Amino acid sequence: MVKLVIVMKTLKTIDKWCKGCGICVEFCPKNVLGLIDDKVTVQNKEECIFCGQCELRCPDYAIFAEENNYEQAGFNARQ
Amino acid sequence: MASQLVEKYMRTEHLPHIWCPGCGNGVIMHAVVRAIDKLELDKNKVCIVSGIGCSSRAAGYLDFNTIHTTHGRALAFATGIKLAKPELEVVVIAGDGDIAAIGGNHLIHAARRNVGMTVVVINNNIYGMTGGQYSPATPAGEFGTTAPYGNIDRPFDIAALAAGAGASFTARGTVYNPAQITSCIQKGILHKGFSLIECISVCPVYYGRKNKKGSVIDMIKWQRDNSIPVEKAGKLPPEELKGKIVTGVLSQATYPEYTEEYAKIIEKVSGGINYEQA
Ligand SMILES: Cc1ncc(C[n+]2csc(CCOP(=O)(O)OP(=O)(O)O)c2C)c(N)n1
Numbered sequence: 111m112v113k114l115v116i117v118m119k120t121l122k123t124i125d126k127w128c129k130g131c132g133i134c135v136e137f138c139p140k141n142v143l144g145l146i147d148d149k150v151t152v153q154n155k156e157e158c159i160f161c162g163q164c165e166l167r168c169p170d171y172a173i174f175a176e177e178n179n180y181e182q183a184g185f186n187a188r189q
Numbered sequence: 190m191a192s193q194l195v196e197k198y199m200r201t202e203h204l205p206h207i208w209c210p211g212c213g214n215g216v217i218m219h220a221v222v223r224a225i226d227k228l229e230l231d232k233n234k235v236c237i238v239s240g241i242g243c244s245s246r247a248a249g250y251l252d253f254n255t256i257h258t259t260h261g262r263a264l265a266f267a268t269g270i271k272l273a274k275p276e277l278e279v280v281v282i283a284g285d286g287d288i289a290a291i292g293g294n295h296l297i298h299a300a301r302r303n304v305g306m307t308v309v310v311i312n313n314n315i316y317g318m319t320g321g322q323y324s325p326a327t328p329a330g331e332f333g334t335t336a337p338y339g340n341i342d343r344p345f346d347i348a349a350l351a352a353g354a355g356a357s358f359t360a361r362g363t364v365y366n367p368a369q370i371t372s373c374i375q376k377g378i379l380h381k382g383f384s385l386i387e388c389i390s391v392c393p394v395y396y397g398r399k400n401k402k403g404s405v406i407d408m409i410k411w412q413r414d415n416s417i418p419v420e421k422a423g424k425l426p427p428e429e430l431k432g433k434i435v436t437g438v439l440s441q442a443t444y445p446e447y448t449e450e451y452a453k454i455i456e457k458v459s460g461g462i463n464y465e466q467a
């Protein structure tokens with residue numbers, strides 16, 4: 111029996127915690143992020159490669175990738 | 190909801206923290222919990238000790254056994270905690286002023302004794318909390334409110350100071366590279382004995398403004414462009430290392446660990462009396 115696990119990653123931001131320093135925007139290798147009214151915004155969601163650099167560098171824990179795992183039970187490799 | 194890591198190890202009811210926008214303290218505090226998480230340490234077996242300073246406020250945000258002590262004295266408290274409960278992983282978080290100015294004497298002696306603890310130094314090259322006085326880690330020629338014409342002191346190399354005093358593990362990283370800081374802290378915790386990890390931080394508000402370093406992003410880019418891994422630094426002449434940040438594990442040695450030596454003395458003198466039960 112093979113278990114199929116689908117990992118879904120989504121970028122999450124916390125407006126209340128973001129101080130608008132711009133560090134995540136500057137160091138994102140894919141230009142995914144921007145600032146609007148001094149708050150981080152995800153502007154090119156499709157480009158994100160989930161490298162995790164924004165999460166590592168944000169001094170305020172205001173951006174991170176959330177992981178959701180979905181298990182597909184009963185999946186048989188022979189089928 | 191914050192990230193799993195933050196929810197698990199921080200007192201989120203106290204967030205957002207009071208540190209200024211871009212301050213390196215938050216990045217280093219995140220690296221500390223990431224290292225602890227990677228090592229799968231039992232939360233209840235970790236004790237975070239800090240002194241006084243912006244950086245020392247980390248103890249209030251972290252959800253472990255924590256103690257926020259007096260300026261410069263974190264290592265004295267940490268030594269007492271480690272001797273009373275050697276099974277605890279004691280992690281000290283301290284600013285450059287806290288550890289190398291008022292706390293300099295505690296630093297050299299805790300290092301000399303090789304007390305089993307991990308010291309995470311947040312070196313922002315200044316006294317942040319009190320408004321930008323120069324510290325023993327402010328480079329010569331730079332400015333502080335107490336050095337309006339430029340600092341004439343030569344700065345300490347905090348990691349080298351600790352190693353010279355007898356610390357058995359020293360390492361250095363920058364907030365430009367939080368993954369490296371995390372890995373150095375992990376190694377420091379695993380190492381038996383006194384470990385010191387010097388984290389080169391950024392204080393954009395006092396150090397940055399006083400010294401016209403530009404934005405916090407400019408300061409972090411400066412770190413990126415001026416860091417040299419220790420393996421490479423060993424092959425370079427000293428002139429080329431001037432003003433550079435040498436990163437990675439800088440020194441590692443095996444010396445007897447203090448609390449173990451102390452336990453041996455108790456064993457020898459008491460013939461194995463268990464004081465907890467006696
Ligand atoms: C015995 C004592 N002396 C002086 C002070 C004032 N004081 C508070 S924090 C600090 C220095 C802070 O610098 P550092 O330790 O580098 O931490 P940072 O704020 O930069 O993180 C000083 C001198 C104090 N609180 N207690």
Ligand code: SF4
Nearest residue numbers: 138158160161162164
């Ligand atoms: S995970 Fe990487 S690519 Fe995605 S937004 Fe963050 S820094 Fe950019």
Ligand code: SF4
Nearest residue numbers: 128129131132134168
């Ligand atoms: S690094 Fe964090 S605090 Fe700074 S702009 Fe990005 S999300 Fe906001």
Ligand code: SF4
Nearest residue numbers: 208209212243317392
């Ligand atoms: S004064 Fe400097 S060290 Fe203190 S919180 Fe602000 S940026 Fe950070």
